[in-house]
Amino acid sequence: MSAADLYRTMRTIRRFEEQIVTLVNANEIAGVTHEYIGQEAVATGVCAALRDDDVITSTHRGHGHVIAKGADVPRMMAELLGRTTGLNRARGGSMHIADVSLGIYGANGIVAAGAPIAAGAAWAGLQAGSDRVAVCFFGDGAVNQGVLHETMNMAGIWRLPVLFVCENNGYAVSFAQEQATAGSLVERAAAYGMAAVRVDGMDVEAVRDAAGALVAAARAGGGPAFLECETYRFVGHHTAEATMGLGYRSDEEIARWRERDPLLVEAARLDAAAVAEIDASVEELLERALAFARESPRPEVSSARDYVYASGLVPREGVAV
Amino acid sequence: MSAADLYRTMRTIRRFEEQIVTLVNANEIAGVTHEYIGQEAVATGVCAALRDDDVITSTHRGHGHVIAKGADVPRMMAELLGRTTGLNRARGGSMHIADVSLGIYGANGIVAAGAPIAAGAAWAGLQAGSDRVAVCFFGDGAVNQGVLHETMNMAGIWRLPVLFVCENNGYAVSFAQEQATAGSLVERAAAYGMAAVRVDGMDVEAVRDAAGALVAAARAGGGPAFLECETYRFVGHHTAEATMGLGYRSDEEIARWRERDPLLVEAARLDAAAVAEIDASVEELLERALAFARESPRPEVSSARDYVYASGLVPREGVAV
């Protein structure tokens, strides 16, 4: 993927997220969303190393991963606005957004829950004789969830082509990573006998290169690997944090990291005209996406119990009929 | 603890377990029990490094730990025979045997479940200004349970005085440790920033010395530590295995390990007369224990719903009254 393409993806994620914040604040999107602002280089760099048939599992902070893996942006927007044209037909929303046909096995509301799902998908790839890989994205907070360890062990003993991507943005909500985590993350992963690498998560090319090498090794039968990306979120944990005054990090700290904005880092490698052109086309895409979403229908209330079972079973209502 | 005392404890465990097998086979004990035969040096060596006010959490294979921590053997026997004089008033049996007054927070039917309980007890010790420690015993199978990792991390960041004792007997039921576990056990623990040591689990003095050093460091504020004891169970996973023909290990392998029987190893360090005297007194203890148990009353059926709540609440029966 070229520098321009990397920048374009990051810009799309950034502007998508900024729009989402506006729409949540305007009550046009229900619930809360967790923005990927500041971390764009991670999803973009990692997914640049992936093929369409590779699988990813994502997190509560999932829009970036889903865009980078190639999901349709207008249908993402429609999903978040709760429209039937949405990727998940308005059933998923931000925290469960998915496109299984693109190997996107879903954002996830539960920290670290995507890890074993990715491992199962990776195993299935091996069974099918394919060299596809599965990438499991998770935050620094997730490294203390037992299921992640269980999964790293299983990937280790069965030499599954799983890339564990830890986005270390320094915090799990308010809890600082160094306080939450004994030892170092890469050592933890290395103890399962897998390659474990740390990379500058604000430099999309560095991420792409590191991920590319680990993915190539996994495709070649080298088993699982672990990539820690040092990154930062420029905004609150979620859209509701703004009014909460949690005060767990300083304005200076945020400003310091903003200097290393991954979009600026990559834009500096392009000429200004190219950047401007990309920026303009991203605006156009997002306008189109929003218009598409707004024009799309809301779901019928009578369909509220649809899509629960594949067998056609319809769940019981809450009143006797 | 002297060599004679170490041997006495191991001999008590061994003979207790052998009696239990006989009693289970004779249907005098209900259910299944998991024998500690072959692993006596671990519980004995570790508990030799402990004080009465230290806490332990144990496993499904718990009799050895409970005896080594000082529980009353006749009351253990009574418990297993389902008598009201039992340690747990016939409510616990083999898999839940406990003596909270001696810091024995229970055998446990769930693999690795004792780990966080030990950590909580260790934290409470710190709060009380005490230098007591908590020891969490578990098998090699438990190292792949997520909750153990979560606990090691918590013990690491809070520098809790917990000694994690892994009894690596090579198998989790039928599944060989090397196949089940990626990387090495001590490296896994070391990744949490704790001292991690491997010791010959068939030599009680080696275990005692290694545990003693780690316990002393923990008492002095050094935080958690991990001790892997290489050991072996000479018998099946549980009393029911005998008839199952699982065939996951060879007779040669068992014979090889039996040569390193921890009782023989320690007996060799004592003179034969001392050994004979200890053996005789252990027989006497066990006869007394069995007699006590057999003479003790069975519980009243009318008490079946007692002891569930501390508040005095009595659970509902299964029929309307």
Added chain:
Amino acid sequence: MARMRYQQALARALRDEMLRDPSVFVLGEDVRASLRGVTRGLAAELGDQRIIDTPISEQAFTGFAMGAALAGHRPVVEFQIPSLLFTAYEPIVNQAAKFRLMTGGQAKVPVTYVVPGSGARMGLAAQHSDHPYAMFAQAGVKTVVPATAADAYGLFVSAIRDDDPVVFFAPAAALGGREEVADDAGPIPLGVGRVHRSGDDVTVVAIGHLVRDALKVAEELAAPDADGGDPISVEVFDPRTIYPFDWAGLAASVRRTGRLVVLDDTNRSCGLAAEVVATAAEELADALVAPPRRITRADAPIPFAVELEVALLPSRAQLADAVRSVAAIGPRGALAQEAVR
């Protein structure tokens, strides 16, 4: 006497108990920053060892609380979202709640597990909208779902002081409600319901935030309807504690009204409403003049789109219909009492 929000009442109860009893401490995610609003200011006031931020390790910190409890503490474990209880079910139900029985009464395990925001919250979708109190009642674990600020205060105090594990659900939809809480408010015993409104015709059992809905419907039905239909006198009974349930309170109400409708925001199947209706059908059959009814959540995960979410939750309209339908059966008011005697 202060009028306060439910969430503030929880915070006050916690602080009062922590000041009263040094063995009480809090364990959970983001509790120092007080993401859920129940621990605000406490870390600064009481120190980091009384308000402990945990790593994202629900199984371990739940088990940890049990260990600390066995060693003499009274932990309060905060769960940031309700479905985390799924992950912590084993250490709560299989370890803490069974320990006393398993050891023949050797020890008590006084842990409070609190979810300060349970149930659907408009747009949080399937994994953040559960209200899973019935699964604890099913296991015989003490379970509390207070509806109002004063009840939240008194029941949180009781939960913390209780010598057994208690799971405490604060419904998200109730957190903003206000009520007077006396300056010298004390504990409210577990297992005792509250009659929010007396009535003669129909007993409505409502739980948590649904009490508000039940009261609204009761008020509406107290007036003659548009078609000139008779007013219906509804008694609103809030069990407050799900386990143990106040069966005596329920019986007293149903024996007077002869009719029962249960409004419950767990899934329909094997939910709390099932238990209440089953018990009434079995044990109060002689008092019932009409078949008991349930209004519950549908048996389905909550979809993201708000209109779909609302469609699956129990509604006032459903309740009003059910109350009308049972009120139409059999004699009413004092008459009913004669009839069943």
Added chain:
Amino acid sequence: MARMRYQQALARALRDEMLRDPSVFVLGEDVRASLRGVTRGLAAELGDQRIIDTPISEQAFTGFAMGAALAGHRPVVEFQIPSLLFTAYEPIVNQAAKFRLMTGGQAKVPVTYVVPGSGARMGLAAQHSDHPYAMFAQAGVKTVVPATAADAYGLFVSAIRDDDPVVFFAPAAALGGREEVADDAGPIPLGVGRVHRSGDDVTVVAIGHLVRDALKVAEELAAPDADGGDPISVEVFDPRTIYPFDWAGLAASVRRTGRLVVLDDTNRSCGLAAEVVATAAEELADALVAPPRRITRADAPIPFAVELEVALLPSRAQLADAVRSVAAIGPRGALAQEAVR
């Protein structure tokens, strides 16, 4: 046609499905050695990648199965003991069972979770004696509890072929039972009950191993009793599937008998018996001539001593008493049908 034990029927169903469909594979602890007897010989016959021994990592291997299912496989996940489902509840209920809804129908998640030995087993004590099927019904997850060998065969086949997550409980106390299983036995649909014995006076709903007890009691009561009391004609209805439940089958039976007793080995509170009784009270009130009754496990963990264990489990004597008590109310047999019309 072969008479076989329940456990053998499970093993045969699994093998048949694995031979038929290469996407079926097994994941669990000690499944190659076949500790639980369901996978005997399969690793040797079908290879290590079809029968996979897992580390002791229930959360991870349960989630792993979901990932493999999304990628086209049909995993069968074996849990060695019932309480392991507590640990795996999140990945089953919150992940696998919600995935289809959450993605608006993008994918199916055909995983079977099997416990080949659930419930109390005489002396296994509190943590190994649970029979937690109601917690899956509560969550709307397809749940099967077959009572006999032929049902175990046909329902296991259906569970594996089903495109949704299915939790399959084989009661420990049923594993030894024998029944004819046809050589060409096929699937038995989920959600369809079985009338084991027809009767006119009382419908007994019995689940899993309790079907045997219900049949015994039905037989006893079919004869005039020692005091010369009238024989009672008991219909024994086994829903076989707990979710979805065969409400139509239940209704058909209760509409004939007018009386209902439910025999269920989950805890009393919010258990399956509560759901059945509540539904009957609400929806079949016009047919019931006597109040419905429940015989369940007590709301308590199982103590070790066998006499205490037995005291907490539902018993034949309790069932017989309950059946007699309801049979004593209202007109019997054909008369009853007239009376309720």
